Amino acid sequence: MSFLSYLINGISLGSVYAIIALGYSMVYGIAKMLNFAHGDVIMIGGFVVFTATSATGMNPLLAVLLSVVVCTVLGVVIEKVAYRPLRNASPLAVLITAIGVSYLLQNVALLMFGANPKSFTSVVKVPALNLVGGDLIISGETIVTIVSCLVIMAALSMFMKTKPGQAMLAVSEDKGAAQLMGVNVNATISLTFAIGSGLAAIAGVLLCSAYPSLTPYTGSMPGIKAFVAAVFGGIGSIPGALIGGLILGVIEILSKAYISSQLSDAIVFGVLIIVLLVKPTGILGKKISEKV
């Protein structure tokens, strides 16, 4: 039974990674940049909910909604102020700017909330599920996480069929051609950042509900791992992000349980390297042929 409960924990953690990876993957697909600040948007999302529920006693669901709105606006503003002027600059310049934004968010949070970890009260009010006569307990957080991950995936897949979704695909294929076809490129990129950051807020809440300790650096490691998950599944692909996230989460929890808790990160990264060596563009990645 313990294996099954580890597996479920892994799927739950993997679902959070998948939601973060989606944001990473969409932004990468459209802006061709590693948005290092994505992980810190997660942290901001967590802090918004923490402040709203603990300071004003707001209804948890409203607080989550508020956090999504705040992060969405934050994502759009970051894109507009920091990334848009650099759209034609070298990729490395954009990468460094993203790192700068990441430091900025971390330090703003550090000034506002301090370095001490805040204990986050779970916003989930779903009762735990007792299976097999109490041998297998699935916590409410786990259920909510997995369900919301599936809902988000389904919603996004449907969104991709709509006109804005198609515009997104067109811009990620070829910006110039999309513009000639009448797609508003700036608005589409803003929309992508908005969706990605909104998802990050949800991921932040789910992450903090499952691991209730919130510091200004909470987001950075999950952010990196989610990026690994996105690469793992094939960057730019929605099902790829889901598969990558789930595999990563399960490997992490199982290696923590059965091999070594200190080496679990090394194992996760090791599997990534092996996958990329066998399939250089990830599990569901497109093959890119090279023109001479």
Place this chain on the structure above:
Amino acid sequence: MKKKMSKTTKNNFITYAMVIIAYVIVQALVLSGSLSSLMQGLLVPLCIYVILALSLNLTVGVLGELSLGHAGFMCIGAFTGAFFSKCTQGAMPDGLRFFLAIVLGAAVAAFFGILIGIPVLRLRGDYLAIVTLAFGEIIKNVMNVLFIGKDSAGFHFSLKDQMSLNLGTDGVVIIKGAQGISGTPKNSTFTIGVIMVLITLFVILNLMNSRTGRAVMAIRDNRIAAESVGISITKYKLLAFSVSASLAGIAGVLYAHNLATLTALPKNFGYNMSIMILVFVVLGGIGNMRGSIIAAVLLTLLPELLRGLNDYRMLIYAIVLIVMMLFNWSPKAQDWKARHSLKRMFGKKEQTAKEGN
């Protein structure tokens, strides 16, 4: 009459001279006692960061591949050097031991550079970046669980804990997992650091102007064209990557011999460190060695100079980073610079100074 120096030679001499003049000025300040102890403590780290920035610039600027795992090679160099120093302490003169530690650290880091480079350099662009990041994290993680002990029967290794080393009664544990290595002799001085900076510069600048360096740069500029004229891609990529790794290893040895206790923390060997080195390289100018030195020194000093502002210093650092990138690259800022440039104000006087080597 002496032959006129070529432009590259002249530029290289300016870079060497800059380092030496900076060294003389700082030494004079130290001797006259006008440098605070805080600043004196920063001198060796400054050299370490300069070496790291220079060596990463070899990968990013000359080879043209983005590496986010540079701190991993530094970690290998640091642990190798410290391990060697602990084992041979007292067995040979201090100077010789430290010299051998540096050579060994560089060699082991170069070996790992080749080992990691063989699979990694097949990938390109952001995939290569993420895999180097992964390797850096793996190295840090493994160092955190590595135990090595020594007794009369020889060395014992373990990835679990101190007990499973099965040491004899006379055994000593040298690397203690997450507690790292303690009691490494403090051999790193500012003078040795500057000598290492000069050696690093010498290696990189000469490599860049050699046949090999030109082959590496040809691969950077157009891989397919380079391959079609008979340049072995794998060989030259691996060569540049492992030289870069070994120089980072030297920085690691200096780092280890500047601390009483060496541990592999996310702060010193994690991806944050790799990213910080990358920031030096990009702000100093990709492929520009002199720029890397200046950026590494300024950006290391900046948070320290802002120490009076305490809580706000990292915030200011972040803002400086963003504003500098925007100022350098955004189209509006470039228009502004074109209109207000020194060149237009003073004629063409400053033209050559801006072009690096």
